[in-house]
Every structure is written in C-alpha cells, then in structure tokens.
Amino acid sequence: MPEDTFDERTAETYEAKWPELFDPAVVNPVVDFLADLAGSGAALELGIGTGRIALPLSRRGVPVHGIELSPAMVARLRAAPGSENIGVTIGDPELRRLPPGQTVHPFTVTPEHLGFEEYDVATQIAYSHHYWVVDGQLETRSTPHRYVWPAELDLMARLAGMTLHERWAGWNREPFTGESRSHVSVWRKT
Ligand SMILES: C[S@@+](CC[C@H](N)C(=O)[O-])C[C@H]1O[C@@H](n2cnc3c(N)ncnc32)[C@H](O)[C@@H]1O
Numbered sequence: 001m002p003e004d005t006f007d008e009r010t011a012e013t014y015e016a017k018w019p020e021l022f023d024p025a026v027v028n029p030v031v032d033f034l035a036d037l038a039g040s041g042a043a044l045e046l047g048i049g050t051g052r053i054a055l056p057l058s059r060r061g062v063p064v065h066g067i068e069l070s071p072a073m074v075a076r077l078r079a080a081p082g083s084e085n086i087g088v089t090i091g092d093p094e095l096r097r098l099p100p101g102q103t104v105h106p107f108t109v110t111p112e113h114l115g116f117e118e119y120d121v122a123t124q125i126a127y128s129h130h131y132w133v134v135d136g137q138l139e140t141r142s143t144p145h146r147y148v149w150p151a152e153l154d155l156m157a158r159l160a161g162m163t164l165h166e167r168w169a170g171w172n173r174e175p176f177t178g179e180s181r182s183h184v185s186v187w188r189k190t
C-alpha cells in the first residue's frame with residue numbers, strides 16, 4: 001500500500017477521530033438524499049472507506065458498489081455486518097507527491113484536533129495535515145488529495161454525456177453560494 005493512503009491506524013481510529021461524521025444527524029440526510037436519487041437503481045461510491053454511508057444505504061435496499069484505494073479501510077468495512085451485500089474494487093489512483101503550494105487553510109481547530117489543508121494550486125493537490133491528541137499522545141497524519149472545482153466536474157460530466165440537474169451546498173438541499181464549503185451535485189445522462 002502506498003505510504004500516503006489511509007493506513008491501518010487511520011482505519012482503526014477513523015470513527016474515533018471523526019466522530020462528527022458518524023452523527024446520525026449527518027449520516028441520515030446523506031442516505032435519504034442518495035436513496036431517493038437511486039430509486040430502483042444502484043450506487044457507486046468513490047472512496048467507500050469503512051462504509052459509513054454505503055452500509056446504511058445498502059440497508060435501505062440500494063445495491064452499492066465501492067471503489068477504494070486503501071485495503072485497511074476495506075478490511076474495516078468487511079468486518080461490519082451487512083458488508084457482504086456490498087462489492088468493492090480496490091483502485092490505485094497513482095497519487096503523485098508534488099512540491100508544496102503556497103496556500104494554507106485551517107478546517108478544524110479544537111483542543112483535540114488541528115487540521116489544515118496545504119494547497120498546491122498549480123496541480124490542484126490539497127495536502128490534509130492532521131494533528132490529534134489521543135490519550136495525551138500526539139498523532140499526526142498527512143495525505144494528498146486531488147481537488148476539483150464544480151465547473152471542472154460539470155465539464156467532465158458533459159464529456160461523459162451528462163448535464164447538471166441539481167447543485168446544493170449540502171445534503172439537506174441548502175442553497176449553493178460562493179460561501180459554500182461543500183457541494184452536492186446531481187448530473188443526469190442526456
Ligand atoms: C475521508 S475517507 C471517506 C470514506 C467514506 N466515503 C466516508 O464517507 O466515510 C476517504 C476515503 O477515500 C479513499 N480514497 C481517496 N482517494 C481515492 C481514490 N482516488 N481512489 C479510491 N479511493 C480513494 C481513502 O482511502 C479513504 O478511504
């Protein structure tokens with residue numbers, strides 16, 4: 001496994017380190033949105049991880065398949081009841097480590113968790129740096145992620161024969177604006 005993927009330790013502590021992601025108030029709107037969208041169809045999740053979303057979505061009756069880079073994350077998924085209904089393909093995106101960019105942006109600042117992105121704007125790679133205090137010990141982790149702008153995704157979708165159908169800031173269909181920190185986009189085959 002490449003050294004910059006989600007390793008055993010990250011997989012083992014994923015829920016403990018990001019408890020807010022597992023809050024039903026966060027998970028349920030995602031699953032509602034996706035189950036509604038899937039209808040009688042299936043779902044493909046890029047970066048399925050430990051199945052935080054895939055497992056409850058599968059339990060709703062939506063056939064789910066995942067693509068995942070990290071065998072450690074998939075091993076956690078496989079340990080969960082219901083994961084036998086979910087197919088996973090291990091994918092290697094050939095992530096490249098590049099010179100650091102100039103832009104740094106904090107996204108989490110709490111007494112237990114400091115996280116910031118370091119952007120290389122030329123290559124559109126964001127390095128996520130995490131510093132956790134776990135049981136009085138410092139744990140750090142840095143991983144590179146390729147980021148895309150909505151307009152770039154729209155172009156990719158167009159090349160794949162799809163057009164934008166909906167774009168929101170979140171799973172509860174909040175309006176998408178220049179201040180939004182996330183987006184939920186739905187493209188349809190045309
Ligand atoms: C932050 S975790 C999210 C996991 C899950 N989707 C969730 O919502 O809990 C990101 C996951 O995406 C995987 N990943 C990142 N880039 C990937 C890529 N290019 N191809 C496949 N998996 C990738 C990581 O290994 C990790 O398991």
